[in-house]
Amino acid sequence: HKRLSPFPADFLWGSASAAYQVEGAWDQGGKGPSVWDNFVRIPGKTFKETTGDVAVDHYHKYKEDVALMAEQGLKAYRFSIAWSRILPEGSGAVNEEGLRFYENLIDELLAHQIEPVVTLYHWDIPQALQDQYGGWESRQVIADFTNYATLVFNRFKGKVKHWVTLNEQNVFISHGYMLATHPPGVSDPKRMYAANHHANLANASAIKAFRELGVPGKIGPSFAYGPNYAIDSKPENVLAALNAEEYNANFWMDVYMWGEYPKAVFTWLEEQGWAPDILPGDTELLKQGAPDFMGLNYYQTATNAFNPIDGVGLGKMNTTGEKGTTEEQGIPGLFKNAANPYLEKTNWDWEIDPTGLRIGLRRIASRYRVPVFITENGLGEYDKLTAESEIHDDYRIDYLRRHALAIQEAISDGVEMIGYCTWSFTDLLSWLNGYQKRYGFVFVDRDEADEKDLKRYKKDSFYWYKKTIAANGANL
Numbered sequence: 075h076k077r078l079s080p081f082p083a084d085f086l087w088g089s090a091s092a093a094y095q096v097e098g099a100w101d102q103g104g105k106g107p108s109v110w111d112n113f114v115r116i117p118g119k120t121f122k123e124t125t126g127d128v129a130v131d132h133y134h135k136y137k138e139d140v141a142l143m144a145e146q147g148l149k150a151y152r153f154s155i156a157w158s159r160i161l162p163e164g165s166g167a168v169n170e171e172g173l174r175f176y177e178n179l180i181d182e183l184l185a186h187q188i189e190p191v192v193t194l195y196h197w198d199i200p201q202a203l204q205d206q207y208g209g210w211e212s213r214q215v216i217a218d219f220t221n222y223a224t225l226v227f228n229r230f231k232g233k234v235k236h237w238v239t240l241n242e243q244n245v246f247i248s249h250g251y252m253l254a255t256h257p258p259g260v261s262d263p264k265r266m267y268a269a270n271h272h273a274n275l276a277n278a279s280a281i282k283a284f285r286e287l288g289v290p291g292k293i294g295p296s297f298a299y300g301p302n303y304a305i306d307s308k309p310e311n312v313l314a315a316l317n318a319e320e321y322n323a324n325f326w327m328d329v330y331m332w333g334e335y336p337k338a339v340f341t342w343l344e345e346q347g348w349a350p351d352i353l354p355g356d357t358e359l360l361k362q363g364a365p366d367f368m369g370l371n372y373y374q375t376a377t378n379a380f381n382p383i384d385g386v387g388l389g390k391m392n393t394t395g396e397k398g399t400t401e402e403q404g405i406p407g408l409f410k411n412a413a414n415p416y417l418e419k420t421n422w423d424w425e426i427d428p429t430g431l432r433i434g435l436r437r438i439a440s441r442y443r444v445p446v447f448i449t450e451n452g453l454g455e456y457d458k459l460t461a462e463s464e465i466h467d468d469y470r471i472d473y474l475r476r477h478a479l480a481i482q483e484a485i486s487d488g489v490e491m492i493g494y495c496t497w498s499f500t501d502l503l504s505w506l507n508g509y510q511k512r513y514g515f516v517f518v519d520r521d522e523a524d525e526k527d528l529k530r531y532k533k534d535s536f537y538w539y540k541k542t543i544a545a546n547g548a549n550l
């Protein structure tokens with residue numbers, strides 16, 4: 075066994091959420107619609123046609139939720155701001171009531187010594203911008219996102235010390251423009267890589283504005299990183315894993331950190347005719363937007379094997395978390411996914427791999443030399459409320475304990491860590507899976523068909539995390 079270093083004294087033991095998944099009040103308080111408000115209304119897009127119209131009504135119950143966070147001893151709460159709550163049209167007129175909601179939430183957190191960690195964008199671009207110019211597909215989004223970010227920086231600077239720009243750009247771009255499972259539901263690689271390039275520029279431009287405004291604190295994107303393994307040591311399979319790592323991970327993180335796309339992937343995109351247009355000034359802007367930390371959303375690893383040029387394509391992705399959709403898929407000529415014989419899976423076929431988290435942390439730290447902030451990690455499961463109003467989620471405690479231990483091991487390896495935000499604090503809407511796939515420390519009594527009373531119940535994991543925070547992780 076390795077000798078373990080303690081967690082840093084200021085380690086942020088936190089938990090996370092996203093506006094669309096918790097707030098509800100989708101058309102209240104002057105909020106404009108986002109692309110998700112409309113997408114969920116298209117029949118067949120979500121489990122049992124579930125929407126986030128009410129979600130877990132955090133908009134009205136935030137004080138109750140913050141009180142529970144305080145009881146648990148949470149050091150940080152990561153939440154996202156809904157762009158269209160602040161700017162109902164995406165740009166132009168500012169909705170003061172929307173700003174006030176987040177101000178009240180931030181003040182409530184600070185009053186309880188909980189650090190607010192603010193995500194600027196968790197997938198909910200204003201519908202108005204989608205209608206006006208196709209959202210991420212237009213370069214106009216760079217200026218509009220920067221304007222929105224600037225507004226929020228100016229309003230909350232001094233109160234918020236850690237900022238997340240874009241949540242999982244790799245997920246919202248690939249699901250939105252390739253797999254067509256997220257808005258705008260497009261399947262077109264050329265359009266996808268263009269939209270992705272604009273998102274990169276918007277991310278860099280917001281970070282640049284943050285620095286120019288002299289906002290105190292740290293800023294970075296949150297990336298959905300699933301470290302890639304080779305199925306075995308056959309050189310063709312090792313090459314496939316390298317391809318997957320460059321294609322699925324470095325393709326985003328290299329741009330964040332260095333302002334440049336990995337050569338092999340970019341060359342491959344040019345061969346396909348899918349490479350984005352890089353205009354004069356783009357690379358300079360990207361290089362000016364290097365983040366202070368890498369936000370890491372970690373759920374699982376991926377295992378890869380050789381995939382011939384006429385091999386399997388995208389197929390139906392299992393990353394939406396839809397139960398039972400795992401099938402062989404890949405990028406012909408680069409890699410294909412393979413099942414890892416050493417790992418157990420959740421009920422949604424997500425592999426459970428705490429060592430993969432340590433591997434991911436090590437890879438980020440040694441390639442980019444920046445601190446890492448785990449902005450999401452957690453277990454989505456069916457939870458049962460007992461007759462005694464308890465939830466015995468020992469499987470979640472086991473999952474989180476093993477992942478927290480992997481973080482401590484990475485710290486002991488020398489990885490600089492800011493904190494650990496579990497996904498999620500209360501149960502919330504799983505974008506495509508309704509309310510049955512639960513992640514929280516706090517059970518919210520509702521299901522797809524019935525909002526019931528939205529009553530909150532503390533799960534066993536709530537008390538486990540409370541103890542872990544109090545011990546600063548010394549009890550793992």
Ligand code: BG6
Pocket residue numbers: 092095241242245298371393394395450454497503504505506507511
């Ligand atoms: C991440 C997202 O991709 O995974 C979250 O940032 C999401 O918003 C989480 O809820 C879990 O995904 P799912 O599909 O299980 O809800």
